[in-house]
Amino acid sequence: MENLIELRNLTKNYNDQQVLRGINLVIHQNEFLTLLGPSGCGKTTTLRIIGGFEEQSSGEVLFDGVDISAVPPYKREVNTVFQHYALFPHLNVFDNVAFGLNVRKEDKTIVKSKVERMLSLVGLAGFGPRDVSRLSGGQQQRVAIARALVNEPKVLLLDEPLGALDAKLRKEMQMELKKIQKEVGITFIFVTHDQEEALSMSDTVVVMNEGQIQQIGTPIDIYNEPENRFVANFIGESNIVDGIMKKDYLVSFDGVDFECVDKGFPENEPVDVVIRPEDLDIVKPEDGKLQGEVKSVVFKGVHYEITVAAERRCYKVHTTDYSAPGTQVGLTLTPDDIHVMWKMEY
Amino acid sequence: MKKSGFFSKLYVILCFAFFYFPILITVIFSFNSSKSLSRFTGFSLRWYEALIKNTDIMNAVYVSITIAVLATVISTFLGTITAIGLSHSKKIIRETILTMNDIPILNPDIVTAIGWMLLFSSLGFKKGYVTMLLAHIGFCTPFVLTTVYPKVRELDPNLAEAAMDLGATPYEALRKVILPILKPGIFAGALLAFTMSFDDFVISYFVTGNGVKNISIVAYNMSKRINPTINALSALVVAVIAVILACMKLVPRISARREKKRRAAALASGKGGGDYTEEGSKHHLRRIAAAAAVCLFMWVFVLYLRGRSGTGETAQLRVYNAGEYVDPDLISEFEEEYGCKIIYETFESNEMMYTKLQAGDKYDILVPSDYMVERLVQEDYLQPIDWSLLSNADNLDPSVMGLETDPDNTYSVPYFWGNVGILYDKNVVSSEDLSEGWNLLMDTRYAGNLYMYDSERDSFMVALKALGYSMNTTDENEIRAAYDWLIRQRDEMDPIYAGDDVIDNMIAGNKALAVVYSGDAAYIMQENENLGYYAPEEGTNEWCDYMVITKDCKNTDLAHEFIDYFLREDVALRNTQYVGYTSAIKSVREQAAAEDFAGIDAYIPRTGYNNDEVFRYQDRTVRKLFAQLWTMVKSK
């Protein structure tokens, strides 16, 4: 894939607060890229700099290899879907969608056909004369997407667009968005703090925290190979345990040595060990590598979340098998299930 | 709950009755055939005739409407863009602007007015239409800003960004998104601005000049005499507003119907839906367009009326006279006869005139009273009269020449003259009582039944004369004694300190006694034959108003011709008939006294009476003392 946008060493200060501390990122054509992180991590600021609503304090934004820092938003080939949609309350659905074309003074008949095509793409055919304030949240969302896409931008920026929707609608819109992206074939830059949303929709996920990029990768990489404790914690649920890398392929924690698939650490290096709850298996106490007592069981629909109090800590286990609280159990895991990370530098 | 109960309906009706009752009365009495403002004697259109003929009023209507419309448009524009800008500004700039913005709202109008008068004078602006417009923009914009700014803050900041994101330039974002959304707020601000501008008197009065007047100023000047033309003017304003409202209601309805038809047709031919319009916004636009069209029409109409009065590159003379102190026809006849243009302005009091002069306003001819002439001469405002240019000077009554304030009449030519006396109801006050002199005003039989004149000098004159002192005294003990007299009178007699409204009140016979000028007395006695007038034996104020030429006057020949014109017997006669004051032309006075004012002794004030005095110019300290004591008398 070709490079479309490149961020080089982007920083941003508000008064004396540094909200971006050197962002370097390459965004490709036709990519669905998600900026993921907790609120205040700088993801929205990054998006707004790409959109042209804010100016970076230093660094460059390259678009097709050209620095566009000085280009005002209305001249950028980028469109945005805002968090609360920012639909124009004084215009109806049709005129909202037609806004961009009208300011560019496109021919009326072309506007009409383009808008109608876009409305049917987002599933709102025939909604043109409606008042935007009478639409449901999901419908407003679709209008906002149609309004942005009708201008045929090279990049669509989406700022937490699904945040205001209920869980079911949200799932639907996720699918819908992915479908639309495939159909129009342009780059989507999506901002969210919901890791599940990020993992299920994206080609590339960029995890950010405190103005810095923590990890860039495919959803699978991010989930399976978190680069540090922050990513591991933020993406999915994890048991993160302090350990010592005795040598290649052997890590020790909770007083037990485990075989693993990681290598390349100095001998006896203190490390973080990540074990996903679904990777732990509950067995009879004598079969387990670690022993403990079932503290609590919570039914989660597909699986049970069981907390096991081992000698030194509690482990979270996801399993489909029920174990009664108070039972003595053992825990096992295979070398594949252990992921060893460098300790985060603070 | 949407349906209102009987009591709420009744309440709304009562409230509106209260608001509209005075307006209704005004409209009804504008059709009255007589001068009375309280008894309807028959239907007539005579006051409308007088109104249409009076170019001064028609000009004022034109000025009021155009100033209000222009000031509304400009201040709405300025206030709105400022409100939008402010929401994005740095805090310090925002706070600065908002604080300064509050100053004209918080300050009393008169202070703002004086401030602007000083500013325009020091900047050397030519006072008139432009300065009035600037001032109106100045006090309307703060109201627009305070109305629109909260609405801007409620706005989703993403809206502007969304518009620009979609390719709109900042200007387009403003025009196509921000402004349409803010429209209700902007409309409310504009309405407020129009109201403020259309209704303003104080600020307009001080910042205008060169004969530019709005309705308020004309109405204020007309208040001196009952002049039902005022009612006709009110009715006209009501009619104008009704027409504007009707158009705002009707035009959108008609075009909406047309629009509906058009839409239906479009729908039928299969091109329905999505026009780049929105019903509501067009509605508003149409209303505004309709209102603008009406104003434009009015403008053209009034321009036409104005056109008849004729303007051009002719010689001009700026005359500043007291209100209702000339027959306006004489002015227009002079203009025709001499092919020149008179810019005629009026003042309420000598002091008001002086304030304007002090602020740098320029006039050619003034008509001040005796003591003010003395002051103007002392302060070097006047140039001497060339008596050789006044061919009618011989007509002047020798008894009003050579008064102490300008002993040789170097600077001043008498215009009207008279004295101050007591006007009494013959049916209530017996002729023996008159021997009490000024102390009649202290006779408790008439407690609560008299008007004093609301002017510190005239009131102190009464007290000083009653005590047997000179009215020009500077002796503080005498002044204090007079003060005590006035306080005692206030407490025992409960007088009303009236202004020119005493004229209407005495014509209506509201009270039995009043201190009035002889000229006003003559006028009142013409209207109410139950009244008598007398000047007490202790002596009174003998006064004379003069025509004078200022140092600013360039066209002195024309100025002399103007003065000479008013010394002509035929002109002076018509003038005294109209105004009711005693003419300074001897033959005219005699003729008027015998014919028009037969039996009205107030028209012929006594002359050469030893106890009578002329007001002399007071120095600052005495003036301040009078003012302070007078305030104490009035503030019970």
Add this chain to the structure above:
Amino acid sequence: MKHFRRLSTPYLIWCLLFILVPFVLIFLYAFTTTGNPVRTLHFTLSNFAKINDPAYIKVFVKSLGLGALTTAICLVLGYPLAYIISRQEEARQNALIMAVTVPTWINMLLRTYAWMNLLSDNGIINGFLKFLGIDPVTMMYTSFSVIIGMICNFMPFMVISIHTSLEKMDYSLIEAAMDLGATPAQTFTKVILRLSMPGVLNGVVIVFLMAISSFMIPKLLGGGQYMLIGNLIEQQFISVGDWNFGSAVSLILAVIILLLMRLMKKMDVQREDG
């Protein structure tokens, strides 16, 4: 957003020239003695000391009292009207609000003259009373006539201001209060009044300001003995020509108004906290 920032620059310049400069001039007058303050600067506080005279203090007290009374009456009479209007359908609301606004377009002086004719001793109302066989009542040149004139002129501003905040109110809030067991009186004091407080305060400030600084209405309807701050300022500027003292009086008036507004804002904040 930086794009719109420049929009407020023209007004900033305007303010400096048309508001700040005249204000500074007034300020200079208030702190100097006789003459042109720009040419000869003689700073003094004597103008302010002079106000400490019983006569002037009486004027202040009377003005503030009358302003407060007028404002209170406007509020008590205007609130129900604004409330009733806000309960109508939208088109009707607009029409009624327009009907409240229109009288203010007819010149204040012209309306005041009309009241003079109505209220005078031999005026229209007394004529009507005579017709009914009732003894005439003296109404002109009393507090009654001044207050009537002021209410007629200023109440529309109160109504419009209160209506603006009532109109935005969500009617379901009232239903919710009733549903939760509030009596109509409680609903009014705890919900409606509280929510319309910004409009009420705004209206109170506007009416109070107009009432204490007006001088035409007291002069015409109250007669010369009805001396208020506005008249005092006018007298100093026009008939006495003591601009220094006049400026000092108006500065003091401005300070009183500022303090009162502060107080109101504070009350408003406390109400929200409480």
